[in-house]
Amino acid sequence: MNKNTLELNNIEIKLGNQPLIYFNEEIKAGEVMTVMGPSGSGKSTLLAYIAGFLPEEFSAHGQVILNRLDITRLPPEKRNIGLLFQDPLLYPHLSVEGNLLFALDKNKKNRKGKVNAILESVGLGGFNKRDPATLSGGQQSRIALARLLLSEPKAVLLDEPFSKLDSQLRAEIRALVFEKIQTAKLPCVLVTHDIEDANAAKGPCIHFA
Numbered sequence: 001m002n003k004n005t006l007e008l009n010n011i012e013i014k015l016g017n018q019p020l021i022y023f024n025e026e027i028k029a030g031e032v033m034t035v036m037g038p039s040g041s042g043k044s045t046l047l048a049y050i051a052g053f054l055p056e057e058f059s060a061h062g063q064v065i066l067n068r069l070d071i072t073r074l075p076p077e078k079r080n081i082g083l084l085f086q087d088p089l090l091y092p093h094l095s096v097e098g099n100l101l102f103a104l105d106k107n108k109k110n111r112k113g114k115v116n117a118i119l120e121s122v123g124l125g126g127f128n129k130r131d132p133a134t135l136s137g138g139q140q141s142r143i144a145l146a147r148l149l150l151s152e153p154k155a156v157l158l159d160e161p162f163s164k165l166d167s168q169l170r171a172e173i174r175a176l177v178f179e180k181i182q183t184a185k186l187p188c189v190l191v192t193h194d195i196e197d198a199n200a201a202k203g204p205c206i207h208f209a
């Protein structure tokens with residue numbers, strides 16, 4: 001059974017006429033595939049292709065299959081893919097709770113209960129009314145993770161989400177993110193420059209030239 005699998009089949013991306021990426025890999029449930037390589041080698045471009053927002057300067061072939069469904073031509077909002085970036089990108093005009101409710105389907109029952117539970121699970125129980133600007137970098141990362149989990153993605157893409165954190169905090173947040181990905185049995189692609197991220201991840205490690 002290949003449920004909860006992200007298949008990247010013969011992905012070929014060019015920038016103008018210039019080949020940038022050729023790529024073929026399968027990421028299983030709970031696995032984190034690490035993508036490393038020099039600046040400009042196409043790491044973020046691969047994530048943009050998987051998520052469905054490749055800029056028009058690029059041309060691409062190949063299939064993105066998520067849980068056996070070909071999502072290659074679906075718009076980003078229909079792909080059920082969660083993203084975390086270097087910046088937590090919290091809405092500054094909303095409280096922590098407001099940020100989390102925003103990510104939660106309006107038709108869900110017990111929305112506040114779900115927010116409380118997810119805050120507990122990322123170690124920030126009771127932070128509901130806090131202004132995101134008053135949170136530390138690590139706390140903001142935890143809220144960004146909570147928001148991602150509330151949106152119930154079927155796969156997760158991480159673009160250097162730990163790189164602004166100091167090394168101890170980085171290890172702590174990385175362990176939390178990997179634990180949640182494993183528990184939810186999600187396939188994940190992690191772009192990073194840090195070999196410690198790659199060592200901590202369970203899954204294939206790819207180097208772009």
Ligand SMILES: Nc1ncnc2c1ncn2[C@@H]1O[C@H](COP(=O)(O)OP(=O)(O)OP(=O)(O)O)[C@@H](O)[C@H]1O
Pocket residue numbers: 015037038039040041042043044045046055057
């Ligand atoms: N919208 C765009 N238009 C034209 N070229 C682009 C565009 N976006 C990215 N590029 C180019 O595509 C190449 C790959 O960029 P990409 O951001 O994927 O690299 P990266 O490996 O993620 O780099 P970094 O480690 O610095 O984040 C680079 O040469 C970049 O300049």
